[in-house]
Amino acid sequence: MVRAVKPGRKRDGRLGPPEGYPKDPDKYxxxxxxKYPVHTxxxxxxxxxxxNEPRNRAKYTPEEQTYIDKKINEALERFGVAVKIKGGQVEDEAATIQADVPINKDIDKMTFDELLLVFLGKNRLASAHGIDPAVVSVDKETETLLAGTVKQYSVLIDRQERRVEHDCVDFKTNRAVGRLFCKHLGAFLMRVDRQAALRLLRELLRGRDRWTFE
Incomplete structure (x- = not known):
């Protein structure tokens, strides 16, 4: 295992925090x-x-890369986003991270499954597809409010209040902190009006840090 070593000063390094960013070095x-702020x-x-981009990693020694990977992973875990580095490779769940801000892709042209992939990751998206539609109930569907149940769990998505409420363990203890979806929320959105779901997902992708997930 490569020992983690704090990076030294680099030629292209900043002399201080970017404007509007934390002044605490530990937030990077x-x-x-x-570089690489991790405060949200x-x-x-x-x-x-x-x-993850090779050209960025190449600026650091293997020991420095390990240090930065560790700092980023710790922040992601703290925020409830599951991602790990193993042998220099990102685990499948990191598909969520890669898709977070699509590169060279217009959000308005993303498909429903592409948008869900952002919030679910590959594994949870597959699990959402596997949930029996018979256990999904959409009880209320308006321009601003979606409500219902998946199995024994409740779902409420309020666009006006910018709030997502759900009560399964995975969401409560893990996904909500990172403002991401569990398989139940994915299955629920598969059963609502497709255009309404697309509008919601695009709105969330553009600004979910302004939403409350609880």
Whole structure:
């Protein structure tokens, strides 16, 4: 196992935090150069995505890469986003991270499954498809409010209040912190009006850090 070593100063490093960003170096994957901020779920996901790029990793020694990977992974875990590095490879769940801010793709042209992939990751998307439609109930469907149940769990999505409420264990203890979906929410959205679901998912993708997931 490669020992983690804090990065040294780099030629392209910043002298201080970017405007509007934390002044605490500990809020960065690379604190010496004020790079890869990890102070919010959005920034932690972005840090993971950008540091996965070979051209960015190449600026650091293997020991420094291990340090930055560890800092980013710790932040993602704290925010409830499951992602790991094993042998230099990102596990499947990191598909969520890669898709978080689509590159070279217009959000308005993304398909329903592509949008769900952002919020579910590959494994949970497959699980959502596997849920029997008979256990999904959409009880209320308006322009601003979606409500119902999946199995014994309740679902409420309020576009006006920007709030997603759900009570399964995976969502409550894990996914909600990272503002991501569990398989039940995925299955629920598969049963609502497709255009309404697309509008919601695009709205969330553009600004879910302004939403409350609880």
């Amino acid at each position: 994957g690379d604190p010496a150069n004020w 779920p959005f920034h932690a996901r972005a840090a993971r995505r950008y540091f």
